[in-house]
Amino acid sequence: MADWIRHAVWWHLYPLGFVGAPAQADAGAPVAEHRLSRIEGWLDYAVELGASGLALGPVFASHTHGYDTVDHFRVDPRLGDDRDFDALVAAAHGRGLRVLLDGVFNHVGRGFPAFAEVLRRGPAAPTASWFHLTWPQAWQPGTEPEYATFEGHHGLVALNHGEPAVAEHVAAVMEHWLDRGADGWRLDAAYAVPPEFWAEVLPRVRAAHPGAYVVGEVIHGDYAEIVAASGMDSVTQYELWKAIWSSLNDVNLFELAWALDRHNDLLASFAPLTFVGNHDVTRLASRLHDERHLPHALAVLFTVGGTPAVYAGDEQAFRGVKEDRAGGDDAVRPEFPPAPDGLAPHGWDTYRLHQHLIGLRRRHPWLHRARTRTLHLANGQLCLEVRGEDARLVLALSLDDHTTELPAPEVTSVHAGTAELLRPGRPDAAVRLQPHGWAVLG
Structure with missing residues (x-):
């Protein structure tokens, strides 16, 4: 894995929604x-947030x-063209931001040329082997086959990952955009693709x-096991995502402590991509029952091991x-104003909190592979020791309605949050938190 990822914090956005593109188009x-x-007008905002990378949702031609990609080699015409892509990458790199692209390689749209050829020519189409097709016994021109889809969506045609030509195509796409300046790939729906497929494709790309x-x-x-078998650098840490908001909502920090023990096991072999929101899930501010616990979720995200990603808008x-319906993603994929000065005023405190915690994260790059150890645990209380490379932080959380004192051995300072230190520097040091308080200690 490239060394630069050790310092990475992604700002993740969904381009089609972000720029207000039409919902449907002729690709x-x-x-x-x-x-x-x-x-480009938001890149300075991302840098000021503390991000070191721009993780883009799909930018390739689709309907x-x-x-539902139909041309992996063309920028979606609702967004622009190759020159627009090149300009965005250059502007990002000029500010020190890496660029991550979203590769949809498990399935394609019905207008994808290889599938369109199947619909035109039937079983004799040279690209028929790219898909999992079932033809009627008495096939006639104009008759569609049945075909495997992604999770039952008729407009998403599953690729046959056992077909060598599919592997050639995917490798060529990945190399093409890396040649143009991208720094990496998010592989969409990687869980639906055999790891052996990636084990064949990725060595070609990395060469x-x-x-x-x-x-x-x-x-x-x-x-x-998926990381080891596929050759990917990392996968998304949905288990920890769920445990963060669920444990806060249920006032059951035992769930979070259990998930962090599992997270430690993963960190022994790779650094997961960590997040508290993305383009596919309800936003954190809507998910949490008590808005006072939003800082607690962020404190966990930015102090535990992994590569953190912030979904655009969550920082505000x-x-x-x-919602599970047609158009059910729209609420979490809204259009943004042309520039940051168009944002509502009430979100900037959350932005500044992100800045503070991301700054802490980037001053301690060893957190990328840090492990946690539970020092104190109750339903509404958690004190964690975070260690790596002979360095140490302590995270203290309280969900209780009363002042609490948690053990925090040998801590001497408060890096983030609000807390009172008791007996600082001593083995019996403790931290006093106000109701629903939190702190990162050193």
Whole structure:
């Protein structure tokens, strides 16, 4: 894995929504508006937040939401063209921001040329082997086959990952955009693709781009085994994501402590991509029952091991509920104003909290592979020791309605949050937290 990822904090955005692109389009249409350039106006905002990388959702030609790709080699005409992409990458790199692209390689849209050829020519199509097809016994021209889909969505045609031509295509796409300046890939729905496919593709890509970072979207399963078998650098840590908000809502920090023990096991082999929000889930500010606990979630995100990602808008405490219906993602994928000065005033305190915690994170890059140890645990109280490379921090959380005192051996200072130190520097040192308080200690 490239050394630069050790210092990475991603600012993740969903481009089609961010720039207000139309919900549907002809992926072959000419570019009518160069919307991708709007993102450039937000790069200084990302840098000031403390991010070191820009993680982009889908930017390739599609019919609707970007995950029904029809041309992996073309920028979505609703966003712009190659020149717009090149300008965005150059502007990001000029500010020290890496660029991560979203690769949708488990499935394609119905307009994808290889599938369109199947619909035109039937079983004789040279690209028929790219898909899992079932033809009627008495096939006639114009008759569609049944085909495997992604999670039952008729517009998302699953690729056959046992077909060598598919592996060739995916490797060529990944190399093409890395050649153009991208620094890595998020592999969408990686959990639905056999790890052996990535084990074939990624060595080819890394032969030309050894510094590229590759993280897979994996929701469930044996994370460590998937990383080992696939050759990816990392996967998404959904288990920890769920434990953070759920333990806060239920006032059950035993759940979080258990998940962090599991997280420690993962860190022995790789650094997971950690997050408290993304483009597929209800926003944290809407998910939490008690808004006083939003800082607690962020304190966990930025002090435990892994590579943190902030979903654009979460740093402003945006609200939005994901719903399981057509258009159910819209609330968590809104259009942003043309520039940061168009944001509502009430979100800037949360932005400044992110700045403070990200700054703490980046001053302690050893946190990337740090392990945690529980010093104190109750339903509404948790004190964690975070260690790595002969360095140490202590995270103290309280969900209680009363003042609490938690053991914090040998701490001498408060790095973030609000707390009173008792007997600082001594083995019996403790920290006093106000109701629903939190602190990062050193």
